[in-house]
Amino acid sequence: MTAADSPTPNRIVVGIDLGTTNSLAAVVTRHGPRVLRAADGEALLPSVIAFPEDGSTPVVGAEAKARALDLPTRTIHSVKRLLGRSRADVEAEASRLPYPVVPEPERGLARIPIDGRDWSPEELSARVLGAVRARAEAALGMAVEEAVITVPAYFDDAQRQATRHAAELAGLRCLRIVNEPTAASLAYGIDGSHDGTVVVYDLGGGTFDVSVLEIRDGVFKVLATAGDTHLGGDDFDRVIADEILTAAGAHDLVDDAYVKQAIRKSAEALKIELSNAEGAELAIDLGREEQATLRLTRARFEELIAPLVERTIACLRQALRDAERTIDQIDDLVLVGGSTRVPLVRRLVAEATGREPHDGVDPDLAVALGAAIQADILAGGNRNLLLLDVIPLSLGLETMGGVVSKLILRNATIPTSKTEEFSTQIDGQTAVELNIYQGERERTADCRKLASFRLRGIPPMPAGLPRVAVTFMVDADGVLRVHAKEQRTGIAASIQVVPSFGLTQDEVREMMRASIDHAMEDMADREAIELRNKAAAMVHGTRRALELSDLPPDQTYAVKKATNKVDRLLAEADTPADELKRAVDDLSRRTAQIADDVIGSAVHKALTEPREPEAR
Amino acid sequence: MSNPDPFATLGLAPTLDLDLQALEASYLAHSREAHPDRWSDAVRNADDPAILAEALALAASVNDAYRVLKDRWLRAGVLIDRLDADARDATRTLSPLFLAEAMELAESVAEADDDGAPQLRDAIADRVERTFVAVADALREGDARAAATALHQSQYFRKALADLDARCLASGGDR
Numbered sequence: 096m097t098a099a100d101s102p103t104p105n106r107i108v109v110g111i112d113l114g115t116t117n118s119l120a121a122v123v124t125r126h127g128p129r130v131l132r133a134a135d136g137e138a139l140l141p142s143v144i145a146f147p148e149d150g151s152t153p154v155v156g157a158e159a160k161a162r163a164l165d166l167p168t169r170t171i172h173s174v175k176r177l178l179g180r181s182r183a184d185v186e187a188e189a190s191r192l193p194y195p196v197v198p199e200p201e202r203g204l205a206r207i208p209i210d211g212r213d214w215s216p217e218e219l220s221a222r223v224l225g226a227v228r229a230r231a232e233a234a235l236g237m238a239v240e241e242a243v244i245t246v247p248a249y250f251d252d253a254q255r256q257a258t259r260h261a262a263e264l265a266g267l268r269c270l271r272i273v274n275e276p277t278a279a280s281l282a283y284g285i286d287g288s289h290d291g292t293v294v295v296y297d298l299g300g301g302t303f304d305v306s307v308l309e310i311r312d313g314v315f316k317v318l319a320t321a322g323d324t325h326l327g328g329d330d331f332d333r334v335i336a337d338e339i340l341t342a343a344g345a346h347d348l349v350d351d352a353y354v355k356q357a358i359r360k361s362a363e364a365l366k367i368e369l370s371n372a373e374g375a376e377l378a379i380d381l382g383r384e385e386q387a388t389l390r391l392t393r394a395r396f397e398e399l400i401a402p403l404v405e406r407t408i409a410c411l412r413q414a415l416r417d418a419e420r421t422i423d424q425i426d427d428l429v430l431v432g433g434s435t436r437v438p439l440v441r442r443l444v445a446e447a448t449g450r451e452p453h454d455g456v457d458p459d460l461a462v463a464l465g466a467a468i469q470a471d472i473l474a475g476g477n478r479n480l481l482l483l484d485v486i487p488l489s490l491g492l493e494t495m496g497g498v499v500s501k502l503i504l505r506n507a508t509i510p511t512s513k514t515e516e517f518s519t520q521i522d523g524q525t526a527v528e529l530n531i532y533q534g535e536r537e538r539t540a541d542c543r544k545l546a547s548f549r550l551r552g553i554p555p556m557p558a559g560l561p562r563v564a565v566t567f568m569v570d571a572d573g574v575l576r577v578h579a580k581e582q583r584t585g586i587a588a589s590i591q592v593v594p595s596f597g598l599t600q601d602e603v604r605e606m607m608r609a610s611i612d613h614a615m616e617d618m619a620d621r622e623a624i625e626l627r628n629k630a631a632a633m634v635h636g637t638r639r640a641l642e643l644s645d646l647p648p649d650q651t652y653a654v655k656k657a658t659n660k661v662d663r664l665l666a667e668a669d670t671p672a673d674e675l676k677r678a679v680d681d682l683s684r685r686t687a688q689i690a691d692d693v694i695g696s697a698v699h700k701a702l703t704e705p706r707e708p709e710a711r
Numbered sequence: 712m713s714n715p716d717p718f719a720t721l722g723l724a725p726t727l728d729l730d731l732q733a734l735e736a737s738y739l740a741h742s743r744e745a746h747p748d749r750w751s752d753a754v755r756n757a758d759d760p761a762i763l764a765e766a767l768a769l770a771a772s773v774n775d776a777y778r779v780l781k782d783r784w785l786r787a788g789v790l791i792d793r794l795d796a797d798a799r800d801a802t803r804t805l806s807p808l809f810l811a812e813a814m815e816l817a818e819s820v821a822e823a824d825d826d827g828a829p830q831l832r833d834a835i836a837d838r839v840e841r842t843f844v845a846v847a848d849a850l851r852e853g854d855a856r857a858a859a860t861a862l863h864q865s866q867y868f869r870k871a872l873a874d875l876d877a878r879c880l881a882s883g884g885d886r
Contacts, residue, residue: 271748314739472748481743483774507778510747512771570767571747578764684807 108241108270108474109231110278110466111224113258115175115327116300116433117459118142118223120231120242121467123476128282128464131234139459140230142223145170146209155226163360167193167352169209173329174223176301177205177216178261179254188325191333193355217257221264228265241268243470245462247302248274249322249487251533252545255574270473272572275299276306277317277484278465279431283456284310285468285480291426292318294415296444297462298407299432301327305411307418316483319417319506321410326403328366328434334399335362335391342389343379365389369396370436397439404440408447417506422449429453431461483508486569490545493530495631496624497539502567505535512568516582523555527563531575548577554584623672627665630679634662637686650685657682717776717789727790727847729780738777745770784869787846787862795855802859813867820875832875838868 109120109131117139120131130138137157145159146169154162163170171194177185182198182205189196189205199206199213206213224244231239244267246258255272262269276295283289290311297304304322308315336358361377368375369391379387415421428450434440435458445451471477485506491499492515502513517527527550534542553561562582569575580587637658641651661678664670718725721737743749747770754766779785791798805813816835823831842865849858 469748475752481739481746482748483742483746508774510767510771511774511778512768568767568771571770576767680807 106241106474107235107237107239108243108470109228109239110243110245110273110463110468110470111227111267112245112275112278112463112466113175113220113224113227113261114142114299114462115173115302115329116142118227119460119463120227120239121460121463122231122235123467123471127285128467128471130460130463131231133230134233140223140227141172142175142220143170143172144174144219144222150210153222155222163193163356164353167356168195170194170356171207171214171219173301174207174216174219176325176329177207178220179251179257180205180216182206188329191336191355193352193359217261218264220258220261224261224265224267228267240266241270241470241474243271243273243466243473244269245273245275245278245466247297247299247322247324248276248304248306248320249302249324250573251324251488251543252573252575254324255572259572259574271469272574273466273469273482274304274306274317274320274484274487274573275302275462276304276320276431277308277315277482278463278469279429279456279461280306280308280310280315281465281468281480281482282461283427283429283453283465284315287313289427292420292424293427293429294411294425294448294450295429295431296407296411296435297322297431298434298440299327300434301325301329303327303407303410305407305414307414307420313479314481314483317485317506317508318420319414320485320487321414321417322487323406323410326406327432328437330403331366331400331434331437332359332362334403335365335396338391338395338399339365339377339379339389342377343387365391366396366437369393370438393438400437400439404443407440408443411444411447422447425450427453429456429461431456431458433459484571484573485509486511486573488533489535490567490569490575491532491534491542493532493539495628498537498624498628499532499534499539499542503569507569509569509573510571512566514564514566517550517563517565518559519553519556519561520558522558524558524561525553525555526551527553529565531567531577545575548579550579552586553581554586556583626672626675626679630661630665630675633679633682633686634658634665637682640686654682654685657685715772715776716793717779720772720776721780723780725790725793727783727787727850729786731781734777734780738773741773742770745773783843784862784865787843787850787858790850791855791859791862794850794853794858798855798859799862802856802863805860805863809864813864813871816867816871817874820871820878823875823878825879828875828879832872835868835872835875839865839872842868 107122109122110128111120112118119138119140121128122131123129132138133140140156141160143159143163144153144155145162145166146153148166148169153159159170160172163172173192176188177196181203182189182196183203185196185205195208196205197208197213198204204215206215207219208214228239228242242262244258244262246255250258258272259269276297279297280293280295283293283295291309293308293310295306295308302322302324303326304320306320307318309318310316339358339361361379365375365377372393374390374392377389377391379389425448428444428448430441430444430452435444435452441452468477468480469482472480472482486503486509487505489501489505490503491501494500502515503511517529519527529548529550530539531545531548532539532542533545536542548565550563550565553563560583563579564582565577565579567575567577578587637654641654646654657678661675661682664675664678721734721741723729723734723737745766747767750766754762757763779789788799819831820835842861845861846858846865849855849861
């Protein structure tokens with residue numbers, strides 16, 4: 096690097112693209128963003144860690160990748176897919192990995208055992224970050240201590256936290272977590288000649304994101320994002336691997352780590368060949384002088400991966416709907432990630448957007464270059480750009496009956512916050528537990544549980560009297576922070592966060608699409624649950640109110656009768672919704688006049704409040 | 712609640728008939744000040760977590776004010792609260808006559824077939840618009856309770872519209 100290429104002095108903040116397959120760093124120089132290359136000119140560092148058998152220091156990068164066949168169970172790739180995940184979450188893919196993945200005893204988090212030591216995905220990612228950092232330091236000739244690190248836009252809270260922890264373990268101060276498609280849009284739009292509505296389609300080795308942005312006068316505003324954190328080029332390799340196994344008649348060999356690594360390697364090579372040629376051939380050595388040949392045409396390959404690519408197109412349509420943009424309003428299409436080299440991907444995305452892909456952006460380098468631009472903004476080197484990003488998945492609280500009440504809707508610009516008031520249900524209660532979920536569905540069972548928050552230190556008061564204001568804040572990294580205060584006394588309630596990763600990955604993957612498919616079913620379920628909740632609250636509230644009220648006896652009798660009827664219907668699990676509704680309406684009419692006087696507005700509100708329709 | 716007035720946050724005159732370009736310009740100007748990317752190192756590296764929390768709360772309030780004001784219904788809600796903080800709570804109980812009508816509407820949405828859906832959609836969209844005019848008229852006359860009642864009623868129509876659209880989407884086809 097020449098002197099003129101030197102980065103802005105005083106402070107070095109690098110941008111790092113921590114990828115499933117490859118990682119790299121970039122920095123902004125006086126001549127714009129530049130990738131930091133190895134001495135041999137190579138930009139991409141394979142995100143692979145190999146543990147030599149003699150127990151010496153693990154190697155990272157191309158050297159590790161080269162050892163995959165001779166150290167099949169000790170060469171770790173695609174660790175990004177395990178970040179912030181439990182072993183149960185990754186069940187489907189763990190069986191295909193040549194290396195073992197085991198659950199950690201406490202919360203079942205994914206761990207990789209090597210020579211009797213369990214490695215966390217954070218530690219392994221830290222090894223990759225460390226190698227990227229060493230390469231950056233060699234290229235710059237100075238120490239690197241601060242970085243901006245990119246993550247898939249669709250990463251949830253846990254995955255973002257895990258990435259931050261990996262940076263910490265690598266001795267890097269992570270100034271910001273940036274979404275990969277947003278970073279790519281910065282690299283694309285930095286020269287100011289691309290104002291308009293842009294779709295960034297990012298299909299990497301293991302993750303998929305699509306974002307719709309509006310770029311104008313240096314403001315990069317993300318309108319909507321959608322994606323799938325478990326869909327990428329690895330999955331294309333997998334369908335080819337299945338073809339190889341079939342051709343070899345060797346499904347029984349699938350448990351052998353060496354065979355798994357060999358097949359994975361061959362599948363990747365075939366995929367790359369098929370992106371440039373109409374057909375490819377693979378000679379498979381079956382041992383004992385036997386050989387099998389697999390001939391794969393591009394047409395067959397495309398047939399195999401079409402369902403996967405269709406899933407990305409559905410996400411793309413979802414993002415456009417959420418952004419309230421039509422195809423006609425798209426000014427440009429930017430493709431990022433190595434998997435966008437697959438011709439079928441290019442073709443289907445071009446069809447779905449009515450645009451030919453912009454070709455001024457290198458799909459392997461754009462994310463790192465964009466991260467470098469964000470790093471420069473944070474280091475104070477660029478005051479002209481403003482980046483407005485969003486939260487990819489809604490955050491909600493569990494309410495009675497397993498329903499998620501949304502607090503923050505997906506695609507809200509971050510930072511964003513919501514304050515809600517909670518009270519107690521039992522006299523003298525001093526703690527409240529709140530369960531927070533991320534996802535789009537109505538039922539807790541269909542969303543991912545992020546954490547339990549235990550509010551403690553609430554002053555003992557009669558039930559319903561404490562008013563605990565809980566503020567849910569999503570910071571600029573897309574990570575949730577929570578604090579709470581009791582309003583009457585001003586006492587800050589302490590919060591204990593118990594993160595949990597309880598869902599399988601399939602469920603997370605299904606969340607978005609399913610939220611559309613199941614919209615009707617959810618609606619009916621939710622209405623039924625809400626009706627029962629409302630009825631139960633009314634029975635309880637009315638009985639309390641009757642104790643306190645001095646209604647004339649005839650009215651008291653009528654209200655009691657109506658209350659008992661609702662109570663009786665509630666006790667029967669199979670009461671038809673309309674019958675319960677009639678009884679609730681009847682009770683509602685009879686209690687209308689006492690509600691305001693006696694129960695107080697809070698209960699009245701709970702009895703009668705219609706729900707806000709969800710913003711779309 | 713404790714949330715600050717979004718009009719005040721963005722320095723805009725409170726009106727339902729908001730100039731959306733002015734809103735956008737004000738939002739971006741405030742973002743350039745408050746966004747975490749623009750924080751000075753003094754804030755970013757502050758030892759006192761309260762300083763960081765306050766800066767974050769301000770940045771969030773700018774985004775949240777923009778989100779609220781951009782949506783005409785949420786904007787109307789803010790204006791009603793400004794007139795009479797209790798109006799929305801006090802008007803939650805809608806007349807049985809209206810509720811019966813809303814129920815009927817929800818049923819027709821649930822039963823709508825592909826042929827009838829476009830016509831039904833037009834009819835509901837018309838109800839939504841008329842209800843908005845009712846909110847606007849009431850606000851103009853300073854009648855917070857009437858505006859709040861119409862706003863509550865609008866939720867049923869808007870939900871019906873969203874449900875109908877979700878159904879059309881679920882039953883296949885991109886509009």
